[in-house]
Amino acid sequence: DAGITQSPRYKITETGRQVTLMCHQTWSHSYMFWYRQDLGHGLRLIYYSAAADITDKGEVPDGYVVSRSKTENFPLTLESATRSQTSVYFCASSEAGRFGYTFGSGTRLTVV
Amino acid sequence: AQKITQTQPGMFVQEKEAVTLDCTYDTSDPSYGLFWYKQPSSGEMIFLIYQGSYDQQNATEGRYSLNFQKARKSANLVISASQLGDSAMYFCAMREGGYGNKLVFGAGTILRVKS
Numbered sequence: 374d375a376g377i378t379q380s381p382r383y384k385i386t387e388t389g390r391q392v393t394l395m396c397h398q399t400w401s402h403s404y405m406f407w408y409r410q411d412l413g414h415g416l417r418l419i420y421y422s423a424a425a426d427i428t429d430k431g432e433v434p435d436g437y438v439v440s441r442s443k444t445e446n447f448p449l450t451l452e453s454a455t456r457s458q459t460s461v462y463f464c465a466s467s468e469a470g471r472f473g474y475t476f477g478s479g480t481r482l483t484v485v
Numbered sequence: 486a487q488k489i490t491q492t493q494p495g496m497f498v499q500e501k502e503a504v505t506l507d508c509t510y511d512t513s514d515p516s517y518g519l520f521w522y523k524q525p526s527s528g529e530m531i532f533l534i535y536q537g538s539y540d541q542q543n544a545t546e547g548r549y550s551l552n553f554q555k556a557r558k559s560a561n562l563v564i565s566a567s568q569l570g571d572s573a574m575y576f577c578a579m580r581e582g583g584y585g586n587k588l589v590f591g592a593g594t595i596l597r598v599k600s
Contacts, residue, residue, distance in 0.1 A: 404585040415489075415576055415590035423585070431587065463530065469585040474520075476530035 376400075379464050379477035386454050386484055394449045394480050396464030402475075404467040405447040407431075407439065409460040410479075416463060422447055454484045488512065489579050491591035498567045499599050505552070506562040506594045508577030517581045519560040520588065521551065524574040533575075536560060567598045 380395045396405065403424050408416040408431075418431030420439040428439050436458060438450045451458055464477040490509045498504035510519065521533040536544045536551045544551040552561040564571055577591040 406587060408590075413592055415491075415592045416578075416588075418587050418589070421587050461528065465530075465588075467585045469583065473532065473535075474588060479528050479530075481528075 377464055377466055377475055377477040379462075379480050381480060382478065384480060384482045386451075386482070388455060388484055389453050392451045392454055392482070394451075394462055394464075394482070396447045396449070396477060398445055398447075398464075398466045398475075400466065400468070400475075401444055402466035402468045403444070404469065405441065406465040406467075406474075407437075407447070407449045408463045408465065409433065409458075410463060411460050419449065419462075451482075454482075456484050458482065459484045487591075488589045489577055489591035491577055491594050493594045494592075495595045495597070497597050497599055498564075498571075500569060501566055503563060503565045504567055504596065506564070506575050506577075506596065508560045508562065508591060510558050510560060510577075510579050512558075512579065512581050514581040516583065517579055519551070519553070520578040520580070521549070521560075521562045522576045522578065523571075524576065524593075525570075526573070530576075534562065564596075569598050569600060572596060572598045 377398045386392045406421040407419040410416045417433050422428045422441045425444045462480045465474050467474045517538045519536045523531040534546045534549045536553045548565045550563045574593045576593045578588045
């Protein structure tokens with residue numbers, strides 16, 4: 374089905390482990406985004422990408438790494454997970470010239 | 486400075502009544518877009534309504550309308566005839582500059598509709 378797919382839907386990991394959250398979109402949208410949602414903060418931008426091989430930091434990038442070798446994929450890696458990275462993570466995409474943004478279903482990550 | 490401010494952490498409204506959710510924004514870019522999203526307890530982000538900075542009229546989408554007051558930098562969401570299914574978290578967001586740019590979100594308002 375067309376859309377944005379995030380995987381996994383839920384993830385529990387241990388402090389210090391590396392974990393990768395996947396995001397795949399089928400529209401070939403140029404822009405992709407990673408947000409984290411925490412109570413009292415709304416959604417905060419971690420990283421975004423304007424095209425393949427172009428990425429930039431958002432508001433809260435520390436502890437995260439992204440890559441975008443293909444237009445349709447935008448994985449987010451926590452290099453060494455910390456409890457403060459327990460959150461719900463949303464991937465989104467958008468296309469230049471169109472006003473809308475489409476969000477994935479989210480990944481609930483718990484770091485223990 | 487906060488770019489998007491939602492001052493109401495939580496709101497209650499009686500079923501069938503109208504409710505206004507407040508949102509103020511801060512930008513020096515003349516071109517921007519304002520969005521409202523609904524997040525029910527299931528967690529997905531549902532787009533409700535959009536207002537461009539150059540739009541002359543307030544946006545409307547069914548029971549949703551956006552009260553856009555440019556000089557005051559406010560973009561309040563009005564929900565008419567509230568329904569129980571409107572109970573959710575509501576986020577105001579802003580895009581500065583052109584389409585495709587990043588969205589900045591407010592902290593959100595939890596709305597509870599009472600029967």
